[in-house]
Amino acid sequence: MEIFVVPTASATGSVAAGILAAVIRSKPDAVLGLATGGSPLPIYRALADHTVDMSAVRGFALDEYVGLPAGHPESYAEVVRREVTERLHLDPAKVTVPDGSAADPERAAADYDAAIAAAGGIDVQILGIGHNGHLAFNEPGSALDSRTRVEVLTERTREANARYFSAPSDVPARCITQGLGTIMEARHLLLVVNGADKAGILAAALNGPVTAECPASILQRHPHVTVVADEAAASQLAPGSGQVAVRVAGAAAVA
Numbered sequence: 001m002e003i004f005v006v007p008t009a010s011a012t013g014s015v016a017a018g019i020l021a022a023v024i025r026s027k028p029d030a031v032l033g034l035a036t037g038g039s040p041l042p043i044y045r046a047l048a049d050h051t052v053d054m055s056a057v058r059g060f061a062l063d064e065y066v067g068l069p070a071g072h073p074e075s076y077a078e079v080v081r082r083e084v085t086e087r088l089h090l091d092p093a094k095v096t097v098p099d100g101s102a103a104d105p106e107r108a109a110a111d112y113d114a115a116i117a118a119a120g121g122i123d124v125q126i127l128g129i130g131h132n133g134h135l136a137f138n139e140p141g142s143a144l145d146s147r148t149r150v151e152v153l154t155e156r157t158r159e160a161n162a163r164y165f166s167a168p169s170d171v172p173a174r175c176i177t178q179g180l181g182t183i184m185e186a187r188h189l190l191l192v193v194n195g196a197d198k199a200g201i202l203a204a205a206l207n208g209p210v211t212a213e214c215p216a217s218i219l220q221r222h223p224h225v226t227v228v229a230d231e232a233a234a235s236q237l238a239p240g241s242g243q244v245a246v247r248v249a250g251a252a253a254v255a
């Protein structure tokens with residue numbers, strides 16, 4: 001596991017974008033796992049500044065709410081369309097998001113898992129981390145080998161995501177999320193974390209026990225994980241075995 005510590009949140013986006021640009025130059029039809037939330041946005045904005053042909057790149061969103069009307073501005077389908085597909089000039093036909101408005105969301109979830117496999121799996125899965133250690137919408141207690149499925153969101157997660165909606169009650173109660181087992185099949189995991197409010201949970205995920213109570217701790221079992229964190233988020237990290245901390249652009253060393 002390599003941990004890049006950078007001075008600011010925008011720098012995490014630049015470093016992660018540089019990694020993705022290199023992957024795409026080496027594999028123009030790379031399959032990217034597309035995360036939403038605030039942490040990945042600087043990645044997409046920085047990647048747009050790279051002169052790399054994205055037309056053959058394929059993308060699979062990490063998760064989606066269940067029950068939002070098609071076209072809802074805060075559906076992840078719309079967030080991915082705005083922030084990724086259009087910004088990076090991806091081919092919309094090559095970008096797939098779980099069908100949160102399906103009549104049978106469980107079936108849609110199973111079909112999504114199969115679609116990822118049919119595409120040959122994900123080359124680089126971009127990830128954020130929730131305050132309670134969730135990855136995608138795998139909340140605490142999620143089976144470490146879980147597959148893409150319908151999940152119920154915790155109130156803490158709904159409150160954290162309410163900032164994107166006009167009222168907390170508008171945040172859906174359910175979602176379709178790639179499972180932890182699905183995520184772990186990606187060939188490379190790229191976790192981006194910003195802010196002091198994530199320092200404790202990042203330390204628990206990377207240095208604590210591997211447990212379903214902190215779903216992100218599963219990262220310790222993946223063979224190729226890159227963590228890009230700003231100094232505030234990395235402030236409680238103490239690299240464990242197999243973890244290499246890299247200072248970037250004058251960033252403070254990991255303690």
Ligand code: GLP
Pocket residue numbers: 035036037038039040062063127128129130131134135136137157161
């Ligand atoms: C949501 C998303 C996750 C994301 C998390 C943290 O729950 N489903 O994929 O990691 O929010 O978002 P942020 O990066 O804004 O803290």
